[in-house]
Amino acid sequence: MxxxxxxxxxxxxxxxxxxxxxxxxxxxxxxxxxxxxxxxxxxxxxxxxxxxxxxxxLIKKSKGRTTVLPENIEYTLATSVKTLAKWGFGLSRKEIMELVGQYVKINNLKTPFKDGVPGEDWFLGFKRRHLLSIRKPEPLEYSRKKAVTDPFINFGYFDLLERTLTDLKLKDKPQNIWNLDESSLSIDPARTKVVGEKGRSVSRVISTTGKENTTFVLAANAVGHRIPPLIIFKGKNMWDQWRAPTDKEFPGTAYAASPNGWMETEIFTNYFKKTLIPALGSE
Structure with missing residues (x-):
């Protein structure tokens, strides 16, 4: 047969x-x-x-000898690192290696790591196996991060906006819908590089807006018209040489100074009365 x-x-x-x-x-x-x-x-x-x-x-990452840490533990660590970077709590290279060292110590694992803490060779292999990269993050204030990622805050804001536009009969009057906000340029940005997934942006939450700032207050309406901005420098007094040349500045730009370069009640009140209200017009 x-x-x-x-x-x-x-x-x-x-x-x-x-x-x-x-x-x-x-x-x-x-x-x-x-x-x-x-x-x-x-x-x-x-x-x-x-x-x-x-x-x-589990997904086998290595081709050849096994990794020092169990594959499931290493994969969980990589996934957690990516998630933390995504939500603004990215870890640095040093923090990741120290975290692994703590895990090794707590679980009494036998490893070739010196004093139980992995070195640069292990980290480079870990980064390569799990498609990670090291990048400088965008410093992000915690309150801002929470506001843009919390759906309850977002939905509540748009519900309030809908009611306000309806009550004031502004839905068909975009020229009367104005948005004013302040922003800042920090002279002391975060310098720590963090680890995150390749091809995706990362951020690292900070508690405040920075040590030194120059604050800008800007306003525009829904059809794109703008009013003169306010620029707040750090200092006790405002100096003429800080102003932009007349032929380059936005017409009517207002200037002020505060001890830390941040907005203060008196500064905003003066800007609101002397610049904002007149620029909006009677309507």
Missing amino acids: VRHYVKKKIVEPNYTEEKLERALSEIRAHTMTVNRASKVYKIPFSTLYCRYKGTRG
Whole structure:
């Protein structure tokens, strides 16, 4: 009897390992359901579900000798680092290595690390295996980070805006809808570089707006008209040489000085009465 053996064709998945990792990160961060991630990243639902539940093992990152830390621990660490960077709490290279050192000490793991803390070689390998990069973050005040990421704050704001525009009958009068806000240029930006996912922006929350600032107060309406801005310098007095040349400054620009370069009640009151109200007009 002659037996015929048919060689089965190995079908390669039509998604990359990076795409699979990203989909799992979204699921673990609860920004997507398994079903939604399956459709967005075009990965079979069963594959994502089994990977998420751990019934098919973890994604093997290394080719060759095993990693010092267990693969599941290293993968959890990488996912956490990406999540922290996404929400404004990015960790530096040193902080990550110290965190691993604490884990090794608490769990009494035997490692080749000096004093239980990994060195530069381990970090470079960890960064490469999990598609991480080191970048300078954008310093971000905690209150601002919370405001733009908290849906309850966002929804409440737009509900209030809708009621206000309706009550004041301003929906069809964009020229009468003005927005005023202050911003600042910090002379003391954060310098710590943090680790985050490749190709994605990272931020690192700070408690205040910085040590030294120059504050700008700007206002514009819904059709793009602007009024003269206010510039606040750090100092006890305002000096003429701080002003922009007449032919280059915005007409009517107001200037002020405060001990820390920040907005103060008296400065804003003067600007509101002497510059803002006159510029808005009678209507």
